[in-house]
Amino acid sequence: MGGSGISLEGDDLYDLTIVGAGPTGLFAAFYAGLRDMKTKIIDTLPLAGGQLITLYPEKFIYDSPGYRRILAKDLVKNLLDQANQFGPTLCLGETVRNIAHVSGGTIRVDTDGGSHFSRAVLIAVGVGSFSPNKLDRPGIGGFEGRGVYYHVGDRPALRGKRVVIVGGGDTAVDWALNLKDWVSHLTVVHRRGVFRALESSVVELFHSDVVMKIPFEINEVRGGRRLEKVVIFNNQTGDEQVLDADALLVMIGYKTDLGPARNWGLEFSGREIAVNGRMETNIPGVFAAGDAVSQEGSVKLKLLATGFAQAALAVNVAKHYVNPESRIKPFHSSGLTL
Ligand SMILES: Cc1cc2nc3c(=O)[nH]c(=O)nc-3n(C[C@H](O)[C@H](O)[C@H](O)COP(=O)(O)OP(=O)(O)OC[C@H]3O[C@@H](n4cnc5c(N)ncnc54)[C@H](O)[C@@H]3O)c2cc1C
Structure with a gap:
């Protein structure tokens, strides 16, 4: 002063x-x-x-x-x-x-x-x-704004799309609940069994038909002009899976x-x-x-x-x-x- x-x-x-x-x-x-x-x-x-x-x-x-x-x-x-x-x-x-x-x-x-x-x-x-924490994995930077997003500014654009959300906090869980009846297919990828989100929201998510991939992490993303694939791996076994996706929402804190x-x-x-x-x-x-x-x-x-x-x-x-x-x-x- x-x-x-x-x-x-x-x-x-x-x-x-x-x-x-x-x-x-x-x-x-x-x-x-x-x-x-x-x-x-x-x-x-x-x-x-x-x-x-x-x-x-x-x-x-x-x-x-x-x-x-x-x-x-x-x-x-x-x-x-x-x-x-x-x-x-x-x-x-x-x-x-x-x-x-x-x-x-x-x-x-x-x-x-x-x-x-x-x-x-x-x-x-x-x-x-x-500012959102960025995910540092091959391909991610190149698809930012073309399938990889750090916040949802335009919910209607996701209507009927295949969406992958990464994260286990309130943002990831709340968005999963918000989008589950709006998109055609929704997967949540989280690296560990414990979620930091509000307990009642986590219970609701586990009772929904959202596909949960735990303990999985993102390995890389692929595509052409836009995002097409999200490659994930099980961090305990190393098993790899390839998800078809139109959008990857990265929600891992700020x-x-x-x-x-x-x-x-x-x-x-x-x-x-x-x-x-x-x-x-x-x-x-x-x-x-x-x-x-x-x-x-x-x-x-x-x-x-x-x-x-x-x-x-x-x-x-x-x-x-x-x-x-x-x-x-x-x-x-x-x-x-x-
Ligand atoms: C993804 C997410 C989901 C959440 N969901 C919930 C929920 O479901 N329920 C709940 O209760 N809470 C939720 N929260 C928390 C909630 O949003 C915050 O507690 C709330 O926004 C705090 O309000 P605030 O006005 O104190 O601060 P903010 O909302 O951060 O507003 C502060 C304002 O100050 C302005 N500002 C900063 N510095 C300056 C400056 N030097 N000069 C002029 N202006 C300045 C900023 O631009 C901003 O507009 C969530 C938070 C996040 C990130």
Whole structure:
């Protein structure tokens, strides 16, 4: 945190500036509206929605409160709709580079597009930038985008196709469940008997007619203009099998990087921003919530529900920080007319 002598009032000064328009940031914007805070949201990406829009727009989410299941892109649409009731200012395509206290309790948020001024800041940058782990096997690189994919952006294109998914975590298992009635033939290839995905999803997968290849790994891929064959091998016996395939979905995890947030003077706990039970960082007026944080005394669960709860907590404490006469504890939302 650097400092300069600027202090603002009026239109340019916001009560709360939220860095990150993922699900945590969007729900925080709604909640800040409920608390009558003038709110701005800034995100690097051209679209709001964070990981849901970037990594899994077509995946069903089964553990969002209030929905038996909902597509990630639809949940984002609903979160935006809910937040927009209060008309927050949304600045997309801007990356926050620095956060600095200036005079009069104002915080300046510098982006590659300019400076924003706020009484309080909520950091909801999630895991920062994320990139999929690549599979290093003969042929894979050459078919990327022509049959080998690291995320599913276009579900309709897979209709009726022969699909192989490699991986055993939530992404692989959720996509297998999502696609099993959509594609003509689906095989899951996983290198060991243990799956890291949600237990109920793994049970559902094993009860489905998806072909499971365990303990198998990818040896190589072959084809002409597009992918045609996926060659797999049993890592215990060495047996090789050749699968006919139109698409190979590689879902073996992501690398993440908090990037610029590491230089804002925040205290970290491991790879995450350290917050106390009130979602306060070490910098006065700067709060953090969602995947980005490690909360003192709490088990880390990188889930939507965790981010939503932390957003509500952070906004209520921020409201009191901005206006000490207001209560931290809100009135029930049922008392409001929207
Ligand atoms: C494949 C997959 C499937 C999942 N499925 C589920 C599920 O079924 N149920 C569940 O509960 N959870 C699921 N999760 C986890 C869930 O997506 C995350 O917990 C959630 O997205 C965290 O929300 P967030 O808003 O904290 O962070 P994010 O969604 O990561 O959003 C952070 C936002 O901050 C922006 N940002 C980052 N740095 C900056 C910067 N310097 N300046 C401006 N903007 C910045 C990013 O662009 C991004 O839009 C899944 C995750 C993955 C990867």
